[in-house]
Amino acid sequence: MSAFTGTGRLARLALRRDRIKLTAWLLGTPLLGLALASSVIEFYPDEAARLSYADTALTSVVARAFNGPIFNAELGSIVVAEAYLTLTLLAALVSTFAVVRHTRQNEETGRAELLGAAVVGRHALLTAPLLVVVGANVAAALLLGLAFAAAGLPLAGSLAAAGAVGGVGVAFTAVAAVTAQLTVTSRGANALAAATIGVAFLLRAAGDVLGERNGLQLVSAWPSWLSPLGWGNQVRAFGAERWWVLGLPIVLLVGATLAAFGLARRRDLGAGLLSDRRGPARAAAGLLSPSGLLWRLHRGSLVGWSVAVVILGISMGFAADEVNDVIAENPAAADLIAAMGGGVDDLVDAFLAAMLGMFALVIGAYVVQALLRTRADESGGVLEAVLATAVGRVRWLATQVVGAVLGAAVLVLLAGLATGLGYGLAAGDPGRWALHLGGAGLLQLPALLVVAGLVTALLGLVPRWSVSLSWAVLIGFLLLGQLGAALDLPQAVLNLSPYTHVPAVPAVEVTVLPLVLLTAVAGALLAAGLAGFRRRDVPS
């Protein structure tokens, strides 16, 4: 028996387990690519518009940091600049989660022990998921390339751009293969890989901000070359393509796989290299209640979210100061921002309002994941033990809702404060702007209350479907918010999202009625969810 015996079988098992997730990935990537490419193509119909875009992209620090370098003023270059961050982050995260799900999570739950005791080689447990995830990245990249070509872009550039995205996926597949060896928990392995993605982003952003402009081409500085996210840009899709750069992720994959094999040889199944610290022998008094436990379990994630929101908020604030320059020569983009920001003429205010709306959408994900923890506790069995104590069901679930909503309140407030601070630092009067936008951020809370109400209702009434439906609903709101304005969807459809009803402060005046109505809807949903949870079987 070799160290790889059983790899094929395990790969088929992974394919079977992930058949729905993989299908969504393989279909979603090209569809998203097609949507992004089509909207860009519509936006920059003529040479003048493209040249002005290129000029901004090369001068603006914010554009360089977030969109990366461009290499000419062709449509394809603009598509890459606009779509690259979204597509690569998606590929990196999906690849990471998939690798960890089939490696560390198997060890954590004990499944790997069962598999390892069967006729399965030592390295098969890692090799099989790597084959599946790398294969999925290659397939998704091919489909994405075809989608770009179908949108009307040149074929070679389309394939290079899609290859760059696939390469990022492969690179973080490699990273996750290593982090899965280091930590004991799958949460830890995912967090470590996600932190690596963050570092890769910062390195690439630094390299591109420090890069040199050469005509319509940006020559990135060396930090970009240290980042797998930077490699994708350096392929220079739709420019003079450098295909050899696509070899870098493969080199990383081979190196990381060998390193992971080496680490796996040196450790026991189920153990990590970063060992667990000990905890206190007695609980602190603050832990000994449902709310104390809630704070303990969620504080780490809330701190992480806060840091991310503050960094992004300050960046967005700085970006707002450049809005007038960026948009001045592009009426289509100006219309879009005005539409997203409440249909007003002051583009800076509209941009700031649109950003706060975006933050509220993303913070919706915090609310969803915080509340769905109840479902994980139920499936895992610990909820049963808790509800067998003198803690009532309604009190338990209500505590979770209050915790999620308070967390969301902190995050929207921080988002507003940070955005205001960033804008104020660039345009003057940071203190006033921070307070102004902090207040505007809190106005988003009723929409988040509705999200919390929806998840609670799903948990109480259709527990088995609560996880998939909660995320589906949030993604629906995200699409309505993002594409609704661009696609000119009818108002009746847009009204389905609670975010549509939040007044776009600071672009427009505060109106109280929609906020009251949203809160009322949220209250009804919460009541339905709590009532359902009180009546239903646990576990069910």
Added chain:
Amino acid sequence: MPVIAIDGLVKSFGAVRALDGLNLQVETGEVHGFLGPNGSGKSTTIRVLLGLLRGDAGKVRLLDGDPWRDAVALHRRLAYVPGDVNLWPNLSGGEAIDLFGALRGGLDRRRRDELLERFDLDPTKKCRAYSKGNRQKVAIVAAFASDVELYVLDEPTSGLDPLMEAVFQEEVRRLTGNGATVLLSSHVLAEVEALCDRVSIIRAGRTVESGSLSELRHLARTTVTVETVRPLTGVAELPGVHEVRDVDGRVRLEVEPEHLDALLAHLIRFEVRALVSAPPTLEELFLRHYDGADDGRAAVADSGAESAR
């Protein structure tokens, strides 16, 4: 007044009838063994008792209350050890014990420390680092350090080693010595024999036997092996005699206890040379009920199909 009184409890999950008219009576101060093959409905019954599941039909009383309606008030008076203990991975064992104790309404710090020592459990380890046995100890310590009237234990010792099993038995005796009642679901027959005053055996969601161990023994057949000078005839026709077989020139048979006397009277007429009479072991007692559990499940499926029609 019984601590637990279940009468005709029915609980279905979709088309599957998990509990099918189950009865269970547990008196104050006793250790009541709750036995049955895997999948027979033990955990479902316990979840109904804890107000986690709602029964479809039948009467359930717990500590003179309604386990569904009065859940919170009743839970202050009981402690539960689940069969499959799951804990918060990033809490230490000591924190988990204190948390469960506090959520239940307080625990005895001195007892807690004493139990930690007796069960040889390190409370500073993170819960995710514990083995199955140690996770179970966390739940046992948290439950036993609470001063309550009823302890509901669902296969509490399935991961413990023999030494810890002995400690567990001593601690259960200490609980009942203080007047508490224990419902113990278990597959460890030696544990049941050592601890339980009475047992209830369930199969396919129904109670098939209930009583003290000696009562159950009395209901079961005694195995008799006999060697006679003259060939033995006519035993199979005697009342209460079953499974007559020839084994190496001896006759082995099973007889119901109340017919033992008539059997002996019959046997001496053939000049008994050797005779061995063995009362049923606990194992035989249970296996008789556990055996054919598959038929039971088929019956469950049938009745499920019927109710679906």
